[in-house]
């Protein structure tokens with residue numbers, strides 16, 4: 681008996697296209713992103729992998745991606761659970777900044793440390809910044825604990841309770857679970873599932889809009905490390921594009 685977990689990063693967002701650090705800023709999908717989301721749903725249907733339940737973040741690039749994918753797979757009726765714990769990493773003072781300019785200003789080492797190191801958060805974002813979520817009602821329950829910046833370690837720590845308490849029980853009940861989330865919240869989940877080291881996780885990038893399927897054993901360990909992308913060649917292309925952001 682194995683459990684089926686499907687991970688789906690949102691399709692290309694407005695700020696992916698503009699090459700801006702996004703984090704908790706709530707941008708929508710581009711036309712290409714919408715097409716990627718629909719294709720993601722078609723891939724699920726073609727593979728006969730029909731989700732029984734959806735878990736998403738509270739950011740529209742993930743919720744819209746999930747809606748489009750589920751429509752393409754004719755599964756818009758399944759139960760949905762949304763949580764800030766699946767949100768993209770809060771990118772602190774980098775939110776709204778141009779990736780290429782940041783690379784030019786701070787140099788390769790600092791840029792990559794902020795983007796991909798496990799435990800170095802960018803400087804915190806001021807509450808009065810136009811890119812802040814300090815006064816956003818969807819995070820009111822967090823009060824003063826709402827993050828002003830996060831590193832990947834912080835994301836893993838806030839995501840894990842949701843994995844344990846909400847996602848695992850659905851898997852244990854035999855449901856096919858779709859998690860529609862973000863580059864860095866999915867990197868955190870993949871790190872946990874595959875047991876990737878703090879150093880090696882720097883080299884892992886998640887493509888937009890391509891379902892990544894994990895079969896998990898009874899201990900929730902992947903039967904095949906790394907899972908499998910439903911469109912491996914498109915995934916490879918997209919991974920290269922994500923890895924090279926800021927450089928063109």
Ligand SMILES: O=C(O)[C@@H](CO)OP(=O)(O)O
Nearest residue numbers: 700701702703768795863
């Ligand atoms: O800007 C962001 O929020 C993320 C994902 O788009 O970017 P990066 O891949 O640089 O961590």
